[in-house]
Every structure is written in C-alpha cells, then in structure tokens.
Amino acid sequence: MTDESFGDPRLAALHDPLDPDRGDLDAYLRMTEEFGARRVLDIGCGTGVFALLLAGRGIEVTGVEPARASLDVARAKPGAARVRWIDGDASALPELAVDLVTMTANVAQAIAGPDAWHGTLRGAHAALRPGGRLVFETRDPARRAWEGWNREESYRRADVPGVGTVESWHRVTRVDGSLVTFRTTYVFAADGTVLTSDSTLRFRGREEVEADLAGHGFAVEGVRDAPDRPGREFVFVARRPDA
Numbered sequence: 635m636t637d638e639s640f641g642d643p644r645l646a647a648l649h650d651p652l653d654p655d656r657g658d659l660d661a662y663l664r665m666t667e668e669f670g671a672r673r674v675l676d677i678g679c680g681t682g683v684f685a686l687l688l689a690g691r692g693i694e695v696t697g698v699e700p701a702r703a704s705l706d707v708a709r710a711k712p713g714a715a716r717v718r719w720i721d722g723d724a725s726a727l728p729e730l731a732v733d734l735v736t737m738t739a740n741v742a743q744a745i746a747g748p749d750a751w752h753g754t755l756r757g758a759h760a761a762l763r764p765g766g767r768l769v770f771e772t773r774d775p776a777r778r779a780w781e782g783w784n785r786e787e788s789y790r791r792a793d794v795p796g797v798g799t800v801e802s803w804h805r806v807t808r809v810d811g812s813l814v815t816f817r818t819t820y821v822f823a824a825d826g827t828v829l830t831s832d833s834t835l836r837f838r839g840r841e842e843v844e845a846d847l848a849g850h851g852f853a854v855e856g857v858r859d860a861p862d863r864p865g866r867e868f869v870f871v872a873r874r875p876d877a
C-alpha cells in the first residue's frame with residue numbers, strides 16, 4: 635500500500651465526495667466500447683466507481699483492491715452485487731480470461747515498488763484472454779505534476795453529507811528520483827479533527843513503461859493522450875497477443 639487514505643475507513647468514505655467529477659473515466663468507458671469488451675478486470679478499483687459504471691451497462695466486472703476500507707465503500711454501493719469484488723492485488727487472481735484490464739486514476743503510479751509493479755503486469759497478462767487489452771494511465775514525469783502539490787494549489791473545501799465541511803490539501807514531503815511522497819491533510823470542521831495520510835507515487839517515463847510491458851509479453855498498440863488532461867498523461871494501450 636502506498637496511499638494510507640484508501641485503507642482508513644474515515645478517509646476512504648471521503649474519496650467520492652471530495653472527488654465528485656469523474657470525467658476522467660469517460661475515456662475508459664469509450665475504450666471499453668471501442669474494444670467491445672464484455673468482461674473487464676479493474677485493478678485498484680478503489681471505491682468501485684468505474685466497476686459499478688461498467689456493471690450498470692451489463693458488463694461482467696471483477697474489481698480488485700488491496701485497501702479494505704475502500705473495498706468496503708464499494709461493496710456498500712447500490713448495484714454492488716453485480717460486481718465480483720476481490721480483496722487483494724493482481725498477483726493472486728482466480729482464472730478470469732477477460733477482454734479488458736483497466737487501471738484508472740493513476741493506479742499504476744500507486745503501485746510504486748518494483749515487485750508489486752511487475753506482479754501487477756504479470757497478473758494482468760494472465761487475466762486477459764489472448765487478444766485482450768490492458769489500458770492504464772500514468773503522469774508524464776516531464777510535466778513535474780508534484781510541483782503543484784502544495785497547500786495553495788491543491789486546497790479543496792467540500793460539504794460532505796453526514797460529515798460536514800472538510801478541507802483538504804497536499805504537500806510534497808520527499809522527492810527521491812522517480813518516487814514522490816506527499817502528505818494529504820484533512821480538517822473536519824464539525825469537531826476540528828485533523829487527519830493526515832502519506833502517499834508515495836512512482837513517476838515512470840514512457841520508454842520505461844513500454845519496456846516493462848514488452849518484458850511481460852504485451853504488444854504496445856499505442857500511447858494516447860488523456861482527453862481531459864491533454865499533454866499531461868500517457869494512456870497506454872497494450873495487447874496480449876493472440877495465442
């Protein structure tokens with residue numbers, strides 16, 4: 635786990651209210667249609683937003699997530715029974731043979747350690763049917779997104795039903811090569827509680843990701859732009875070759 639907030643029940647419950655605009659998922663929905671996927675594995679499904687969106691369209695979805703508190707939020711949502719939820723990561727999946735594997739919202743960066751990263755690519759490859767695709771995004775390190783992760787630029791204030799007003803912001807605490815660690819602070823107006831969570835993300839370059847995909851037997855079909863964040867993200871489309 636590289637993001638403590640996803641494992642803390644109080645913070646996991648804030649993820650959807652603090653991030654209500656999920657326009658980033660439109661590109662993944664379009665790719666699901668483009669590739670005619672009927673069975674999808676969503677790795678790092680978090681609170682299940684994308685998995686439930688797909689399930690609502692009649693797609694057979696498996697969501698895997700190592701942060702128990704996030705998975706509990708997902709499991710409690712309307713329609714959750716349509717999704718197969720797995721508590722864990724992609725290194726220990728049952729046999730699936732899906733058409734598409736997704737990792738939305740920079741899950742790839744949250745998988746910071748080399749063993750976990752390679753285990754994820756191996757697991758994704760094994761979960762796909764021959765000819766199936768893996769799609770995911772990662773921030774372009776050249777854009778140095780972390781330079782905007784300070785209180786001034788990341789401050790948010792949200793009114794969360796049942797919780798009250800919550801203020802939050804990020805602050806980078808360490809940059810070590812391609813690893814960026816930052817602290818998110820949450821202030822609950824109702825009782826003045828202050829909670830923090832630390833996260834570490836890996837910023838991998840395009841060539842590095844392409845080489846890793848090839849090393850795990852994927853053919854890189856293309857590297858796209860994220861339409862909602864032009865020029866800032868790489869969206870990889872990798873295919874498990876036909877048998």
Ligand SMILES: C[S@@+](CC[C@H](N)C(=O)[O-])C[C@H]1O[C@@H](n2cnc3c(N)ncnc32)[C@H](O)[C@@H]1O
Binds near residue numbers: 701
């Ligand atoms: C920024 S969140 C995105 C959640 C979700 N995909 C979404 O679009 O809302 C990153 C997620 O990656 C998960 N994660 C971290 N390490 C992981 C791993 N090794 N395997 C799978 N998921 C992981 C975190 O627990 C978290 O839920």
